[in-house]
Each structure stands twice: as C-alpha cells, then as structure tokens.
Amino acid sequence: MESGAGKHWTEEEVKALLSVWSEKNIRKQLHGTLRNKGIFIYIAKRLQELGVCRDWKQCRAKYKNLKYEYRTVKYAHNSGDVTKSMKFFRDLDAILRYEPVTQLEENGRCSATETQLNTSPATDSAQVLAGVKAPA
Numbered sequence: 404m405e406s407g408a409g410k411h412w413t414e415e416e417v418k419a420l421l422s423v424w425s426e427k428n429i430r431k432q433l434h435g436t437l438r439n440k441g442i443f444i445y446i447a448k449r450l451q452e453l454g455v456c457r458d459w460k461q462c463r464a465k466y467k468n469l470k471y472e473y474r475t476v477k478y479a480h481n482s483g484d485v486t487k488s489m490k491f492f493r494d495l496d497a498i499l500r501y502e503p504v505t506q507l508e509e510n511g512r513c514s515a516t517e518t519q520l521n522t523s524p525a526t527d528s529a530q531v532l533a534g535v536k537a538p539a
Contacts, residue, residue, distance in 0.1 A: 418465070420455070420462065423450060429442070443527070469491065473489065
C-alpha cells in the first residue's frame with residue numbers, strides 16, 4: 404500500500420492504530436514520556452505487522468490529530484453542545500478516559516516526573532516499552 408505524507412488514513416488504518424494505542428503498556432508509555440519517538444517507531448512496526456504501512460512520523464501526527472479532535476468534541480459535550488461528533492469518539496474515549504491530567508505548577512508550567520526527565524531521545528523503543536532507562 405502506498406502511503407505518503409499527503410495520503411489520508413483509511414478507516415481500517417485508524418482502527419489498527421487505535422487497537423495498538425489501546426494496549427495498556429502503549430498508553431502508559433505515551434503518557435509518561437516527553438520524547439516519544441521510540442514509542443512511535445514501535446507503533447509503526449506493530450502497524451506493519453497488521454498490514455498498515457505508515458512511518459513513525461505519520462503515526463505520531465495521526466495520534467496528535469485524533470487526540471486533539473477528541474478533546475475538542477469532549478469539551479463541546481461538557482459545555483452542552485452535543486452536536487459536535489467524530490467517527491472514533493467512543494474508541495478514543497475508552498482509551499483516553501483514564502489518562503491522568505498533567506499537573507501544572509503555580510507558574511503554569513508542567514511538572515515533569517522523574518521518568519520523563521530520565522528518558523533519552525536515543526532510547527531504544529524496546530527499552531522504552533519495557534520501562535528501562537537508557538544509560539546516560
């Protein structure tokens with residue numbers, strides 16, 4: 404299958420991404436890291452096993468877009484506007500419902516956890532998924 408930067412994701416490709424994203428270890432790693440290239444390399448490899456040919460950048464972009472669209476619809480629903488909707492809202496709600504909210508410090512900056520600070524950009528994806536820190 405041909406998949407360039409301008410190629411739209413098919414419904415089957417999105418479903419495959421959501422199935423990988425819904426795995427507990429993937430959700431945990433995506434939430435717990437600032438530099439997540441290794442996780443998306445792993446996700447792209449998993450998608451290839453499912454017949455979806457997307458690179459890690461495409462996976463990360465789709466992840467971000469789906470998450471943004473989900474939060475926009477969720478905010479609208481919480482504000483009383485039930486007219487906004489999206490195709491995979493229920494799936495995303497199941498994935499993101501229990502995601503902890505990042506705590507803000509008094510100055511408005513996000514406070515990073517120890518795990519986030521110790522994650523290296525060169526961390527191998529297998530180490531990231533296993534929760535092993537890369538040597539400094």
